[in-house]
Amino acid sequence: MDALLFDMDGVVVDSEDYWHRAEREELLPAVLDGELPDLDEITGMPYREIYDYLDANYETRVSKSEFVDLYDETAETVYREEVELLDCFAEVREAARDAGVPVGLVSSSPPTWMGYVLDRFGLQFDLILSNDEVDGPGKPEPAIYEAAAERFGVDPVDCVAVEDSRNGSLAAERAGMVVVGLRVDHNAGTDLSACDVVCDGSEELLAELSRRLGES
Template identity: 80%
Template sequence: MDALLFDMDGVVVDSEDYWHPAERGELLPTVLAGDVPDLDEITGMPYREIYEYLDAHYETTVSEAEFVDLYDETAAKIYRERVELLAGFGDVREAARGSGVPVGLVSSSPPTWMGYVLDRFGLTFDLVLSNDEVPGPGKPEPDIYEAAADRLGVDPAGCVAVEDSRNGSLAADRAGMVVVGYRVEHNAETDLSACDVVCAGSDELREELLGRLAD
């Protein structure tokens, strides 16, 4: 392994446990008239691209600026007050340091949201990369993962990416990385077929990553 890359939402922090109810119960009914998408359609995408997707495929009732404000307000509450850190993350981070493997945080979330998480838990990474900082489309396209490998100076084929969404796992797979899927309650039905292996719960994920770091 030349680099270990973590998605943020639903992996490093359990934010999808809060985003999904908020989107189903409040956000999507507020911004759309009529049908709302299955959450797997949009989970893992940058939120500005979510608006573009909704505007193209559904009936939006608010402007992009209003949509962004609603998501930003919800994000501040979720990341500052509610989320918890992935169990066992510290063990994996220390094992990576001991093996000389850089660890990156690669997220569709904007830098402000990522900053909430970094500050709240005092986290440091060798690379923190938001899709806002990468030219080109977001997940499920591979651009952000290709950029992460380039900035770390490693071959994408030598990277392991940890993802919990269909869009995220497709992005890492299309970049040519080994993809470890993380399966918990919030994504119990999510299509993770692009992953090389899928781990059920934090204990299994921890053991999978520690084993790969020890190889």
């Protein structure tokens, strides 16, 4: 492993628990008339692209700017007040440091949202990359993971990406990376077939990543 890359939402922090509730109960009913999407359709996508997807496939009743405002307002509460850090993150970060493997945070979330998490938990990464800073479409397309490998100066096939969503795991797989899935309550039924291995909970994730880092 030449680089270890973490998705943020649902991996580094348990934000998907809060996003899914907000989307089911507040956001999507406010945005759409009629049928609502399965959340796996949109989880992991950049939120501006979520609007484009909904507008193309469902009946939207607010403008894109109104949609963005709704998500930005919710994000401030989710990241500043509600989320908790992945149980094993400190141990994984230390193991990566001991192995000399750089660690990146690679997220569909905008820099402002990522900043809320970094500031709240005092996190440091060797690379922090938002889809807003990448040319090309967001997850499930591979552009953000290809950009992360390029910025680290490594081959994507020598990178390990940790993901929890169908869209995110597809993006990393399409970039040619080894994909480690994290299975927890919020994604119990999510299709993670693009992953090379799926870990049930943080203890299994810690064991899997520690083993891989020990071989680096």
